[in-house]
Amino acid sequence: MLIIPVCVRNFSPLSARWLGSVALICSALACSSKNEGAGLKQESSAPEAAAGFDVNDVAVLFPKLKGINEASPSIKASDRAGDGRGFLSPRILDQILVFSEQQLPGRIRATEKNLENWRIQSFRFDPCAPKDKSSQALSLGAMAEGQAKEDCQVEVRLVLQPMEPLGPFAGSGRTSDVSMHMTYGISEGSGSPELARLVQELDGIRALSATIAGGRTAGIPLGRHPGLEAEMSQSKDQRPLAGAFKEFLQHNLREEQLVRITFSQIDSFSNTRWLFFGGSVSHKDGEANWIAFDLPHDPKTKTIEYRPDDALFGNALQPKPETLSTNALFSSASVGRGVVFNPGFGVGASGRPMPIEEAQNLIGTLENPAKTNIFTTDCVSCHTSTSRGITLGIPALGMADRPRGITGYPYAPLRTQEEIQQRMRWNGPQVSTWNVRNFGSFESQATVSNRTVNEAMGSALYINALFFNKKNPGLDCVDADKNGAVATCLLEGKREDCLAICQK
Secondary structure (H helix, E strand, O other): OOOOOOOHHHOOOOOHHHHHHHOHHHHHOOOOHHHOOOOOOOOOOOHHHHOOOOHHHHEEEOOEOOOOOOEOOOOEOOOEOOOOOEOOOHHHHHHHHHHHHHHOOOOOOHHHHOHHHEEEEEEEEEEEEOOOOOOOOOOHHHHHOOOOOOOOEEEEEEEEEEEOOOOOOOOOOOEOOEEEEEEEEEEEOOOOHHHHHHHHHHHHHHHHHHOOOOOOOOOOOEOEOHHHHHHHHHOOOOOHHHHHHHHHHHHHOOHHHEEEEEEEEEOOOOOOOEEEEEEEEEEEOOEEEEEEOOEOOEOOOOEEEEOHHHHHHOOOEEOOOOOOOOHHHHHOOOOOOOOOOOOOOOOOOOOOOOOHHHHHHHHHHHOOOOOOOOOOOOHHHHHHHHHHHHHOOOOOOOOOOOOOOOOOOEOOOOOOHHHHHOOOOOOEOOOOOOOOOOEEEEOOEEEEOHHHHHHHHHHHHHHHHHHOOOOOOOOEOOOOOHHHHHHHHHHHOOOOOOOOOOEO
16 A cells, blocks of 8 residues: 655655745654655655545635635636646637537627636546546445546546626626636546656645644535635735645646536526536647537537526426436425425426435435436536525435545535525525536635535545545544434534534
């Protein structure tokens, strides 16, 4: 079993610009000189070296800088990556916007057309993501055992959104109602040396975050990165952690690794429907091109629309998916307990009331990465399952089984029932029907879906099994969360500390 040394001086791939600011880590963790140049072959005796990852170590949501329209770190789509090119080329952005214009003529705003306005809002690291629709994802049990898998892709996924220009929303950190996911295929297989190197670099960043007051990542529900947020609140000018994350992305991502870009956009005229589509990126003669691909459930269609205003008629998703989707939940208001909202009455897609167990199973399957993924499920279902569960008051039992020591919950601030019922736009899960962000910003608010939590949970679990002797440093809520008590408490925003009953 490989144990990754956390000695920062061994992280030769990263620039020395930020290593100097974390030199104290080596002395604090008692890194010995015998580890120098040893890479992954030496085992460190430092306790932090085997601490393992939790959800915020593999899924990083940038907080908003106060007073200006930026995130921390601030990374433009045009900033140079590892190959000297921008993260997003003007050519590819133009290809995507031309396609969007064909679907919704005249809906693209000037803000979205300007490459300089696009910012990276978050990123996710997946050690073993499905490569295509034929790939079978590992179960959580297989991940916990560190089962080897060569038919998978080491991925980094960026979430980009354009920032609103200065004006009425100056200083608000507000983003436009449009989002882009850029997927980089770094290498293949759980035994990839590139995977080991990236884990080593992220472990150094995790250790740096732990040196900041309030920056420890273990045991914290998934939300805005605790270290970045703590660093931002403590210093206006010196933010080495933000620099480390920026350097990590700039060094490791190159355009030739870009395999897929998906896109979502609201109809700027009517503000009553969303458009989702995606495409693969081909590389030939040093030039990248984006090509739209078909929907998983409809090979004749390349886009799917989300129309909440048509939900009562059973047409929330168009074209209607023939596979498992959230469409049935938009005309099934009778399934819930009315804990969060009182949705009234309704019938399922088949003209009957939907039993709550059926709704739970549907949401649980859609939010379980071992059962569904981007190649088997439509985009809208992945982006609306959490909000439908909350709106219908469905108990949070359908999430993937949580392993011990992984904090598999989204950050949820404490709110009163009255505040939640007013559908406030809060930092936390997707409360609003119109909030379709899985891991990004809804205007100036940070939001996280259960699907994103489950993917991060699996990634952290697998990394810990492969590299940290199966040690998970997060909360153990398995026994406390019987019947979904902890998850439902968090989603309902109750005043008591929902995580206090979990074992540290």
